[in-house]
Amino acid sequence: MAEPNTLLLVLLFLAVAAGWVLGRGAASRDVPEETAPPSQYYLGLNFLLDGEQESALKAFSEALAVNAETFETHITFGSLLRKRGEVDNAIKIHQSLLSRSRLPDIQKNQAHLELAKDFIAAGLLDRAEQLLKDLLELSEEHQLEAKSLLIEVFEASRDWGKACELTESQLGELREDDAHQKSAAIKARAKLSHYCCEAAEDKESAGELEAARELAERALDWTEESVWPHTILARLDQQQDQPRRAYDRLVTAAKMSSERLPEFAAQLIAVSESVNCRDELTPLIATLLTQREDPQLRVILADEHRVRGDDAKALEIIKQGLNKKPSSRLLMQALTLLGEEVATPEIIEGAQKLASRQSAYLCGVCGFHGPSFYWQCPGCKSWDTLHRPVR
DSSP, X not given: OOOOOHHHHHHHHHHHHHHHHHHHHHHHHHSOOOSSOOHHHHHHHHXXXXXXXXXXXXXXXXXXXXXXXXXXXXXXXXXXXXXXXXXHHHHHHHHHHHTOTTSOHHHHHHHHHHHHHHHHHHTOHHHHHHHHHHHHHHXXXXXXXXXXXXXXXXXXXXXXXXXXXXXXXXHHTOOTTSHXXXXXXXXXXXXXXXXXXXXXHHHHHTTOHHHHHHHHHHHHHHOSXXXXXXXXXXXXXXXXXXXXXXXXXXXXXHHHOGGGHHHHHHHHHHXXXXXXXXXXXXXXXXXXXXXXXXXXXXHHHHHHHHHTTOHHHXXXXXXXXXXXXXXXXXHHHHHHHHGGGTSOHHHHHHHHXXXXXXXXXXXXXXXXXESSOOSBOTTTOOBSOEEOOOO
């Protein structure tokens, strides 16, 4: 486990001292005055001087009296514990804050919000949902953040209907004539499209094809820029004996976003064969390459030439790619095509291992990387942010 931030520890140490001083002022009005700081204060100081930061954190937490003046320190400490994975301790701190009857409502509402975050981190989504719904009724100040967290809860529980409902209500509150709000509205529509796609795939898995089609078409109503609804509708067309319509949808999607073509290339190839149109893919991909240099598209184009028996053309395409935008995948493909006349089996195998070890996808927001594609990043939960780095 990573060590706590030393600066925060020092600040917490000072806050304990300040809290004790402030506590003395409050005590003079209510209870007999303490003549010295609590023993946990000195214990925490000893831990801090000895470099035992974990123990110092706990000791300072116990020493710091809860009042309006020290509230923010408790909130910060609880947040730190949550980020460190000590969710149970964060919950205890925030529940303790909520039990303090003398805290102002605005601070109790803040503790309410932090406790909801703790429950989300702990996977206690039902509790988090109820807390956030309560907070929407209690606090005007925390409406925006509470709604955002509630949407996060609905996403995590895959309740796409509720996520859509709440996001639509947020969208209705935005003004299109304001540049900032217009940008937020565009993002909200994109999220609504993703929610509809997720729901559509759930329906498809359950065999409810008409419901799935309706949801995928709703996704297109929210935004025309995503290829995901097209790939879902193409699958449904295939299942409902409409292969030509499926082919046309996928070609449209490829032209719309060549960057996403590798994610549905296998589907496009299968459909093109079912309607005897595979020969049309070669000029299509070649045209897309002239518009955007992409090593993965080159690999797909080279494979199409290899399927047709033209290994020389495939090798030429790969070599061009190595000159323009080299990658490990292109190098592996070149060595495979050249064969043992140029490279030994060990070299070819080494290139294949090198290519397979590279992370196929990278999130442009949080840096998450992995071999599989997701429409929603598993790390930061952003939508449509995973891309293929050139390696």
